[in-house]
Amino acid sequence: GGGGAASEGPKALDELVVGFAQVGAESGWRTANTKDIQAAFEEAGIELKFSDAQQKQENQIKAIRSYIQQGVDYIAFSPVVETGWDAVLNEAKAAGIPVVLTDRAVDSKDTSLYVSFLGSDFIEEGKKAGLWVLDQYKDSTEKVNIVQLEGTTGAAPAIDRAEGFADVIRQNPNLEVIESQTGDFTRAGGKQVMEAMLKSNPDIDLVYAHNDDMGLGAIEAIEAAGLKPGEDIKIVTVDAVKDGMQALADGKINFIVECSPLLGNQLVDIIKTLNEGGTVEPRIITEETTFDQEQAIEALPDRQY
C-alpha cells in the first residue's frame, strides 16, 4: 500500500506501483506525452498502471478511485478540467497515497491535496503568442480581426492561454478578438469551429489556436473556403508537435509557442525522490521556446514528437 515510504524506508523500484490517469488521446501533444511517460517508467523499471479518460472527468475520477482501491504507491494525473477534484483527492490523501499533477493544474485551494504540479506555465505561453501578434501588427492603423480557438472548456491550458494572450494584446486597441469558441483541443473540433467562423465573419485576419491540432483543423477549413492559410489568414498556435512544425515550415502556420509533452523523466524523478523520503518542489515548470518559420525548418529534422 501507499504512504509510509519515509518511515519504512524506500521500496525497491521494481516493487513500486504508480497509477497514471491520462486525459485522453485528443491531440498529437497528448499522444507524445503518453508515450514519453510510459517509456520513462519502463526504463526506470517502475510499474505504471495507465488509463485513458477520453476527455471525461468522471472517467478520470473512476480511474483514480480504482488506483486508490488497488493500493498503488503514487497517483499521477493530468486533470482534464480545473475544478471538481477535492473529493477524490481527499480520498487519496486519506489512503496515504501522494498525488502528483502532471501537465495541467487543479484550482483547489487546499494545496495539501497534491505534492507537486509538474508542467508548463500556460499564462506565459499565451503571452508569448500575444507578443508575436503585437509585434506583427505594430505599424497597422486598421482593426485586426482575431478569432480564438479555445482548448477544452474549463481546462487549465484553455483558461490560461486565453488570459495571457488577452493581457498582452490589450496594449494595442486595434487588436480585437471578435469570436472565441472551443474546439476541444482536437483537429476535428478546430476545423468545425473555423468553418462556422468563416461563414459568420468575412474578414478574419488571424487565428489564435490554443493548440497545433486545432490550428491544423483550421487550415483545412480555410483552404476549403478558397483562402490561403498563413497569408490571407495568419495562424498562431501552441505546442510545436511535428505536424504543427511542418505546417509552420510550409508557411501555413506563422508562429508556434512550444509546450513540451516530454514530462516522463521528470515525473520518474519526482517518484524516486518521494520514495526515498525526500521533498519535491510544489511547482516544477518545464522550459520552452517559440518558433518562427526558419526556426521550424531548422528544428524539424531532430524533432522528437
Ligand code: GYE
Ligand atoms: O497543449 C494540447 C493537449 O494540457 C498542455 O492538452 C496540454 C494540452 C496541449 O490536448 O494539445
